[in-house]
Amino acid sequence: MNKDRWFSSTVMISLSIGALLFDWVFLLVLLALTIGGLYEFFYLIKKKGIPIYSYTGIAIGTVIPLLAFFQIEPTKKWDLFFIAMALLTIFGLQLMRNDNRNAIVGISTTLFGILYVSWFFSFLVEIKNLLPETPWAGEKLVGFLLLVTKCGDMGALLIGKKYGKKLLVPKISPKKTVAGAFGSTAFSVIAALLAYKLIPAQLNLPLWHVALMGAIFGGLGQLGDMSESMIKRDCGVKDSGKMLPALGGALDAIDSLLFSAPVFYFYIISLL
Numbered sequence: 001m002n003k004d005r006w007f008s009s010t011v012m013i014s015l016s017i018g019a020l021l022f023d024w025v026f027l028l029v030l031l032a033l034t035i036g037g038l039y040e041f042f043y044l045i046k047k048k049g050i051p052i053y054s055y056t057g058i059a060i061g062t063v064i065p066l067l068a069f070f071q072i073e074p075t076k077k078w079d080l081f082f083i084a085m086a087l088l089t090i091f092g093l094q095l096m097r098n099d100n101r102n103a104i105v106g107i108s109t110t111l112f113g114i115l116y117v118s119w120f121f122s123f124l125v126e127i128k129n130l131l132p133e134t135p136w137a138g139e140k141l142v143g144f145l146l147l148v149t150k151c152g153d154m155g156a157l158l159i160g161k162k163y164g165k166k167l168l169v170p171k172i173s174p175k176k177t178v179a180g181a182f183g184s185t186a187f188s189v190i191a192a193l194l195a196y197k198l199i200p201a202q203l204n205l206p207l208w209h210v211a212l213m214g215a216i217f218g219g220l221g222q223l224g225d226m227s228e229s230m231i232k233r234d235c236g237v238k239d240s241g242k243m244l245p246a247l248g249g250a251l252d253a254i255d256s257l258l259f260s261a262p263v264f265y266f267y268i269i270s271l272l
Contacts (some may be wrong), residue, residue: 004245012243012253016146020139024094030065030125036243036250037117038062044235045113051106052113053093060086061118068125079119087111123261130268131200140198145264147198148214149221149256151191152184156222159183173229181222188218203271217264221256228255 008220019026038061064082067073074081091106094100113196124142131137160180192214199205205213228251232240241249 005247008244008247012247016143020184022256026128027069030069030121033250033254034065034118034121035062036241037121037254038113039112040240040249040251041117042110044231044237044240045109047235047237050109051097051099051102052110053106054110055092056090056093057110057113060089061114064114064118065125067123068122068129071129083111083115083119086114094190094219097201102175115139116258117251117254120258120262123256123265126265127261127268131202131272134200134202136202140200141268144192144195144198144258145217145260147191148188148217149260152188152218152221153225153256155187156180156184156225158187169226172226172233176226176229182264184222185215185218188221189214192218203268213267217260220260220263224256224259228252 015025015029019029035058036112037056038058042052042057045052046054064079068083072078087107090110090264094103094107097103124145127141127145130141156176157180160175160177160183163179163183166178167174168178168181189211192210193207196207196210197206199210212246228240232238238253239248243249243253247253
């Protein structure tokens with residue numbers, strides 16, 4: 001990896017460790033990546049000429065992780081209630097517009113951005129809040145997921161660059177290869193096995209189960225990466241932004257977590 005990628009990786013690793021150790025760092029990093037990801041997503045959509053409500057979407061999307069972090073639940077199943085209210089708000093804004101062309105596309109895309117970036121990413125908070133009776137259990141689970149998904153990203157890059165010849169899905173990404181996909185899965189499994197002690201003891205999972213979790217959630221991380229690549233390809237851009245050198249934007253940094261985090265949360269819940 002070049003110097004820019006090493007620098008960016010070091011910064012992100014340092015922020016991740018700080019976020020796991022200190023709640024206030026966790027909140028700041030969470031908000032920065034959420035707001036940055038939403039801004040980049042809506043910027044991409046604007047390039048396609050779709051009439052969206054970007055600032056409203058960013059405002060609504062910022063509230064979701066805040067409610068999760070401070071565990072504020074104004075009503076039962078507040079997340080569904082909040083999504084319903086967000087949709088009603090966007091509909092109300094659309095009704096006040098003079099031009100209702102592409103109204104359905106604009107409303108749907110704005111809500112999709114909120115769910116895709118903010119709601120999915122906020123599941124990291126839900127994971128962190130698991131097993132409150134066991135000190136550091138939630139933080140360890142977040143750390144496990146970060147290691148599995150990000151080591152998968154590293155495996156795809158290293159193995160794909162060295163051995164990648166056959167493209168995985170050329171219509172979506174001209175650089176992702178079959179070898180990179182296998183490398184990503186292998187690195188995720190290895191990371192899961194090395195980090196197995198981060199799994200709370202009360203789950204009592206054998207090593208083969210931990211390895212399987214590495215393959216599953218590493219695979220979901222790849223799916224998240226591919227999905228963001230599809231969005232960028234549709235919008236005609238290479239990177240979602242320029243947050244850090246060689247890394248891209250905030251959306252590029254969190255794409256592999258957007259699918260793995262929600263599934264990981266419900267998976268752990270099913271084991272408790």
